[in-house]
Amino acid sequence: MTTFPRAAALALILTAAPVSAALAQSAAGVEAVFRATTLSLNATGEVLAAPDMAIIGLGVATTSRTAAEAMAANARQMAQAMTALKAAGIAPRDIQTARITLNAQYAYDQGQTPRLTGYQAANQVTVTVHDLTRLGLAVDATVSAGANQVNGISFALSNPGAAETAAREAAVRALQAKADLYARATGYRVSRLVSLGETGGYEAPQPQPMMAMARMEKADTPVSPGELKVRIEVNGVYELVR
Structure with missing residues (x-):
């Protein structure tokens, strides 16, 4: 049988006492919370802000007899569109390739085996426009230079911090x-805020799909950015009290 000196045993007892007291105090606090009358609510705050930037999806789709011809034609046409974007004041860092695809094209005649008719190459870019006064010009110039798809447009805030704070x-x-x-309606009054949390927040909208476009007229494309929510x-x- 193992024995401990009396001093060591006393030290163990004295050490355990504060721990037990702390646990009891914590349990009492939890019990008090459960005994309290609380009110759980949520609310929403919304502000409107004028956007200061836009994100557009532009692309070039070309079709040819062979895959190599389709890709070559697409590269030439896309190069012209990129040159037009830069001439319209869009910085190279604001032009990002989003997708390049090459798909075989087939004719489907009733009762017949699908027949290969050619290939379609497509190159999609995402363009960020920081000066909204140049947005219509950028789209028109790009389409005039060879882009034949406008896949979407959205408006955003470059710095949403102030709007989020409001x-x-x-x-x-x-x-x-x-x-x-709620407190008044139930005969209580608010004693204190127990907890506060946040969900949601500002997210830059993604470009909304639009119909693929053929070559546009030379007229300026009207742009109305409106407001963002x-x-x-x-x-x-x-916690509520009487």
Whole structure:
């Protein structure tokens, strides 16, 4: 049988005492929370902001008898479109290749085996335009130079921080007002905010699909950026007292 000196045993007892006290205090705190009357709510804050940039999807699709001819024609046409973009004031860093494809084309006649008719090559680029006054010009110049697909356009904020802050403040005010309303309606008053969380936030919109376009007329393409809605959602738990 192992024995311990009396001093060591006393030290163990003294060490265990504060731990037990801390656990008891923690349990009491948890129990108090469960005994409290709480209110769980969520609210949304929204602000409108004028966009200052646009993202457009442009492309070139070419069809030819052989794959090599289709790719070569596509490369020439795309090079002309890229030159037009740069001439319209679009920086090279704002032009990004998104997709290059080559697909065989078949004719499907009823009752017949599919017949190879040629190949289609396609090159898609994503273009970021920071000066919205040049957006219509950039699209027109590119299409005039050989781009025959406009796959989508979206507007965005280059720095959404200020709009997000305003939306957060609006969301918190709405949350507090809702908590006060529920408290009054149930004969309570808000004692304190127990927790606060955030969900959602601003996300730059993706280009929306548009119909593939043939060569456009020389007229300027009208552009209306409108306003963007920046939305922040918050949730909170409030303690209520009589």
